[in-house]
Amino acid sequence: MARDPDWTLIRSFLAVLRAGSLSAAARRLRLAQPTLGRHIAALEGDLGQPLFTRAPAGLAPTPAALAMRPMAEAMEQAAAALLRAAEGADDPARGTVRITASEVMGAQVLPPILAELQRRHPGLVLELALENRAGDLLRRDADIAVRMFRPKQDALLARRIGHVGLGLYAHRDYLARHGAPRSVAELPLFHVIGFDRDDSSARAVAEGTLPIDRTLFRVRSDSDLAQAALLRAGLGIGAMQHRLAAEMPELVPVLAAEVQLGLEVWLAMHEDQRGNAAVRAAFEVLGEGLGAFLGQKESAFSEEKEAKRLLFVRARRAPGLPGALKS
Amino acid sequence: MARDPDWTLIRSFLAVLRAGSLSAAARRLRLAQPTLGRHIAALEGDLGQPLFTRAPAGLAPTPAALAMRPMAEAMEQAAAALLRAAEGADDPARGTVRITASEVMGAQVLPPILAELQRRHPGLVLELALENRAGDLLRRDADIAVRMFRPKQDALLARRIGHVGLGLYAHRDYLARHGAPRSVAELPLFHVIGFDRDDSSARAVAEGTLPIDRTLFRVRSDSDLAQAALLRAGLGIGAMQHRLAAEMPELVPVLAAEVQLGLEVWLAMHEDQRGNAAVRAAFEVLGEGLGAFLGQKESAFSEEKEAKRLLFVRARRAPGLPGALKS
DNA sequence: CGCGGGCCATACTAAAATGTAGGGCAACCA
């Protein structure tokens, strides 16, 4: 009852699912509407069950169609990754590299490094996606990830770049108005800037240091960039990389001796992309640039397994607080 | 220079890559050889670079083609998963569920549980893949995984089923011939059965207990089933689940007081498959059956994040030995 | 209530892809 359908039909199916109607999907795919109608009919025939119920305003997906959607999207992403791999396979100068990074990294640290990358490989097309959530590489959403924590997946090639130090800062005007806390215990009396719902950044930073709790914060945002902007605007006390804060004269360190935070910086790529010259070149330049930025010697190219051992040792040295730790 | 190619071309490309020639690929796909020749030519045109060099004995892939292969395979697996999802979306009685498990689990524990599953859902088509390597679910190589360690991926729905105890055993004839070790320190004097190159099983079992080293073993195999068979054949001392050893009267426990090993049992499925009735039904029955086998109450259905917290607590209670721990 | 705009389905025509058949080439084997 289920012949395996032509992949083109799946692509059309996904387009119809997204667009909500045959006509709209046809416009996006630059095909004719009857063509898509036939594709859907053929796919329904192959699968032996209806995928859409014909409604006046368009097509309504059946539960089966909704269940199929993630797989169709996985195919689409794999196809996009294949295209990138094909472009840059031979020639590092001619390819597209998609990089994902955390917000702060992508906005504050990466641009000059990417400029250097582009200078060395002018033919490269660069894509930069900023998300604090991980898991992009495995979905082939990106070729290279700059992450502030150890990549967990076996299928990744990961390199530990170094360590970045953070501390608490506040605008000097804020401190002039409210004074400065004299101890960590006094912090709840001030306007602490922190996450809203997504604690992934905070828990990585605070690992083994502070018990992190949403109720501590009196100014909340899940965007690290927004947090930084709020900090610079004088709304309260928040965390920032020392390296970045040093270039912002209006910021003054707070509890510098008591609160010392740190993050690891990791570079990761999918092992499938090992054969892609463009990705390899970008990986190298990013490693160099980030290493220089961190002012630390970078470790040798190492596979995930070795990286794991390193992290393990590190984790034993600094046992964390159960409440703040979920990763 | 790079139009995004029709997905059918990618499928043909993968077939040619695997088969090594247009003709062979054509036979497998039940297409004519010139058709595949045209597909490859079209794909090369779309990508703007050659994928194969024409050789007398067939086609030799270029580096670019090799770099593209993993992505093409990812598409293929996603398509297969899509097909399974379509089949079983509505009706648990009519669907295919692909299960991956470790060798011992799949060969010794799962069969009766799968029999029960089939009894309850006679229309289900079951696929069972035995591999000790993980990472199958994310590649959509399987719908459900039975694993002896905590699944690490965020995109998975995981349920901790329970705990299985292991110990060292030997055939009574072996012990009659060689005697029994009186302490762990004496073990190297005996024929210990263990892994050859792949230490993934052993390091999970021995976590926090024994320093595991390949040189300890005097009988080596990477197949857990082979190890069990060697153990039953009297070749030496090896690890086995208490539950299984209890049904093998020829086996005698060794150093039962000194060496107590254990593994967690986890059930995991891809969150994308949540909408698949067949997979859900299989997940439920597997959870019940494994829970009954382990003789323990199963915990409530929980997402990965909660599972992580559980594991963290556990890891703190039993700190491991750095050398034996890489996961 | 009539009109326009969105949608899908159908019939027909045009284009494109597929299959078939035959030729040439290199490698292997008796």
Add this chain to the structure above:
DNA sequence: TGGTTGCCCTACATTTTAGTATGGCCCGCG
């Protein structure tokens, strides 16, 4: 060395597929 086999390429007939044009339907709006 001569036959056989497997391979790829090209040319041509055929089937399949896509595009165009049209009609009917439902909804919202003036």
